[in-house]
Amino acid sequence: MPDRCTYFVPGPTWVRPAILQELTRPMIGHRSAEFRELFTRINADLKPLFTTTQDTFIVTSSGTGVMQAALENCVARRVLVTTCGAFSERWYQIAESLGLEVDRLDAGWGKAINPDALADHLARHQRTHYDAVTITHNETSTGVTNDVGILAAVIRDAAPDALILADAVSSLGGIPVKFDEWNLDVCLASVQKCIGLPPGITVAAVSQNALDRAKKHPYRGTYFDFLSYVERAKDNSVPSTPSIPHFYALAAQLENIVRAEGLEARFTRHLQMRDLVHKRVQQFGKVAGDPSHASATVTAVEPAMSAEKIRAEMKQRGYTLGGGYGQWKERTFRIGHMGDMPVEDVEAMLDVLGEVARG
């Protein structure tokens, strides 16, 4: 049954067989008319996905690459990283690996970033100049969604010169992202989460302020230079040879997301999947992350019995669930409910999980 989803890892997520077939189209060069046509369609559909009229582009790398790119292009000296789990902490690690000065505001594992705590931190550090502040929209390790719009407003108010760098890796395409309305400066997302593609490329939106800041950094390298991506996008291409198969699949998948299913219906389906998961989890355990910020795309589950045993038994029955992550590795397992999964397939999996997890 290759058309049925039995794979519920929080990324890479299940990919529909029809979309996988898009990967097999014949090769074209990235300076050809065919590629420019493909790029034009993709880039037009990325705008509604990010809810932006500003610059968007595609990088052939994982999301980690474009997180690094955001720091390389936008931060000369010091950055504030807001953390609430393993993937928000990745900003911290990358900033350190680049030799940047980094401050951290930590909400604690499984909590959302509190806007008052952020306002308070920025007020107490009024004389610290932050080039940027990072926000993780959806923390994949704990299943918690941050209120990016509210947090961004706090930053705009308290630190108007700080650029806002947002990781939407496990939200874009599953939870609304409002790049312009929220006044973000960089927003990036891998495609193997809610966009429902195989991993290999990352999509991004950037503001004029971010580009202006990049212009002031003479040594931002070549591969992750935002200015070169924006410049080449004007000619409907990319600076260096991209993953052509991913471009084919992205074009088809954006057609599906933006027009066939439609963004509103897609967001609603993600909420339905989440609510279904939450309801069933009560039968054998609990949701581990802060329920008031429960993610629409991934749930960390704390069962009464061993999480590892449940995953192993589910694997035997043909279902793959995600493991716990970082501090919660032992206590939890994770269910990815994202991308193109039909609600019925989530329900079918939960029926089996209910049997297994009650021991």
Add this chain to the structure above:
Amino acid sequence: MPDRCTYFVPGPTWVRPAILQELTRPMIGHRSAEFRELFTRINADLKPLFTTTQDTFIVTSSGTGVMQAALENCVARRVLVTTCGAFSERWYQIAESLGLEVDRLDAGWGKAINPDALADHLARHQRTHYDAVTITHNETSTGVTNDVGILAAVIRDAAPDALILADAVSSLGGIPVKFDEWNLDVCLASVQKCIGLPPGITVAAVSQNALDRAKKHPYRGTYFDFLSYVERAKDNSVPSTPSIPHFYALAAQLENIVRAEGLEARFTRHLQMRDLVHKRVQQFGKVAGDPSHASATVTAVEPAMSAEKIRAEMKQRGYTLGGGYGQWKERTFRIGHMGDMPVEDVEAMLDVLGEVARG
């Protein structure tokens, strides 16, 4: 006739339909047992491809990304770049974009790097400390192959502390690369040339000296940190989410290259394709690059009539040829004869080209 090659661009090259189908396998996580098994097979087969027993790994980026990585990991201050066309010049541009001090030894467009000129340059700059010297094995813009083994021996002799960074983008899998015998420190290759895959990932080999040098650079970033790739490879994985479809296809293609066809037979086929192209080109023009260093994988052709007209007419007849590049954009067109192309398909294309190019 999707199984026949009609696409003769010097990368991305034609990909066999069976290999394209490998891209469509179901998703797996890059920390799963399935992925580790896949990685183990790939990494074992990369060793004979580079003719090395040292560390090899795979980066999800274009070749340009790993050229930048080589400079970021291995060069603290100053690098010598040897140039003979557009792609060897890319090393220069990337080094400048990173704020490194760069010297250049230029052989002239269409020529190979002269070992005596390199020895002479290094002798005259005895007091210049070069952290590294770059060599481009096969210059894709002109169809010229450099004698990497001889050039590397010159460097080892005259500048023993300089690391040797080699771009094998359009040679690996089509022309022998002897990483250990030539004493290289970094060698990288995109997969969309002689390896016969779609673009999207880059393979690399690194020496212990390169890794020791990287250890001394505290701020080498995260995404292109060679040490993290080598460390993760010990556990048969990669540091961040890779292009899973490319890993499937690479495993199948290395099986084909290393065992089904065999490396020696593959190198011989590339020489046959080159010799066939050279012979036929005499009928309507000439080979543009230095004939004593003619590439086995790409030929820049200088026809008697307009190169652009020939390409347009060939396109009408169903064949795609490569355009001229850089300084030779107007004067030449390029024929890619690399990867999995059958000799018969090259011959069939040349029959048509003969008619077209004689006007």
